[in-house]
Amino acid sequence: MILTHIDIRGLRNLREVVLSPAPGFNLIVGENGAGKSSILEAIHCLSVGHSFRTRKARELISRGQDEFTLACQMYDASTDQTHRSGLRRHRDGSTELRLNYEEIRSISPVTQLLPVKALTPDSHGLIQDGPAGRRQFIDWGTFHVEHGFFEAWKIYRRALSQRNQSLKDAVPDSEVCSWDDQLASAGSQLDSYRREYTASLQNVVSDLLKAMDSVFHVELNYRSGWTDGIELSDALTKSLQNCRRFRTTTVGPHRAELQINTDGVLAKQLLSRGQQKLLVYALHLAQLVLLHQITNKPAVVLCDDLPSELDQEQNGRVLAQLARLNSQVFLTSTEPQSLADNAVEMFSVVSGELRKGV
Template identity: 30%
Template sequence: MRIDRLRAKNVRNFRDVELQPGARLNVISGPNAAGKTTLLEAIHLLARARSFRTACIEEVVHRQTPGLQITARIEHGEDGRLDTGIERGEGRWMLRYAGETVKSISAHARKFPLVLVTPDSQQLLLGEPKLRRHWLDWSLFHVEQGYVALWREYHRALRHRNHLLKVSAPGSELEVWEVLMGRSGEALDAARRQFIENLQQELTGLYRTLALGDTPAIGLEQGWRAEGGLGEELLRNRRADLQTGHTRCGPHRADVSFRISEADLAAWYSRGQCKEFIVLLMLAQAAVFAACTGEEPLFLVDDFAAEMDGPAQVRLFGLLESRRGQSFLTCAQAAEAWGSVCRTTRFHVEHGAVAKC
């Protein structure tokens, strides 16, 4: 899918801006505080009805106004050309897609696939396992139809088991949920494994294209002992779990590992290398989405040049330029620094205005 026209009214420092992005790579440059990230935020709001910068969506509304409006004309592979928009007026938020009010944000998000890289994305390498699990689940939600139902089934059974553990219920009551957790948990794990395998394949392809040497290995730590089934493991752990009052193994304790030459990537790589890896990982993710759904996701990179040296910037810029789907990147400097820009649509943002270069 792609955005052909975007209009943002009263979004942070923008009173009313309109732009017609190109079908491939769009570069948004401008000085600090010009509103570059705000433009990506506006696209993110359209896709997810939330910001990636703040949990409080109200912060995005221009300070001196009560409401905001973001509209876009998009070209969607399946639905064709249509209008979508989000607005806040009279105290409430409303998201529309093709003339209809959106009732399910998650169904809408599936229609509006988007992959985002911000300077915070490095947390995927450095942060808690919970962040990586969330990323994995969110990715699978986009590519695997039945994943959400499976996820809900597993977590429902987990909640029941945890409750029964807390009240020291007899084994006969625990067993029902353990069987259910075993079945749905192993299916969750299989879907995750398949996704990681696809991701690894795409990532290897990108490393080969750029002649970057060894590709980091993406691994899945499934959350229970590898040798047995989950149901058996739950049974084995029952007595210990009754003591702690919660379930200590299962896909809710899974983690994703990133390793290079047997070492933990985050500990081995420099910040700049981590940044380059994250952009490549997300490009691989976008490629998996496209292969599984037939729809190229939008690819957004905020502060593209930050932390990367010149050669890394040139390499990744080239990849973004050759991407089939639509991409948006923001940076402080003009894109000419990275070579030919003939296939790139460029915008300059300053003093709350956006101009095509």
């Protein structure tokens, strides 16, 4: 999918920004605080409804305003179709969504059409921080390549929330366990989708690291979130007393972990910060490659402040890989950059106002 037109109103310091980006690389240049990252946040919101920096609409709404409004036009070369979508989020928490002039209740049909991947200065948190970010990482990829994933995920989340509420309310065992069948069936499905996806990703990321002349190898090790070798239904039964004690469900895919090892050791223990960042880029790039391989759909890629993240050589390697993907890429920088041999559309932002060229 390629964004052909973007309209941003009332988001952070962007009062009214309209742009028609190029299909390839788009470089957004501006001083600190000009509004570069805010433009990327708007594009991320168009896909999933929230920014990569915050889920809270009120942080994004321009001070003094009651809402922000985003609209875009996108072109899908695989079907030769143009789609239009729009999103408005209000300070009171309400949201309005539209896809092709019709109101929709959930953003997931837009997310499916418009996969957006954000590579941001804190992306090395994928390796450094807790498992939640790694589950999100795996789920981003699985959602976009496996049709059944979202349905299983919705059923699982609903059943989990009900079961946890029963545990909090200290209702009888039979009531708590009445959710176990649904949880076990949707949870096992999620588990197998994630496992299959991790195995495919492993191959792609290994090849990518080789192509990027990396000195280390990566091993991805997916752990289900319950004891190895038993069914989730048995794990739920066995853990009931524990669940009662902690008043929450202690086993299941919501407790899964994606271990990222390099040469047999946890990546966060072995790699330098720069190496960790490179690995994170390689992992995200691998997801983009896999998405393209499986669905023939390129994602929109947002690179916030890439030049400050990696050294020049690594930077060049990441850009070369991005160029091979044929993705539409939005990069921000405080300085104009030449992006090797790639054609680049340049935009400059000054105090929330955007214009073409620098």
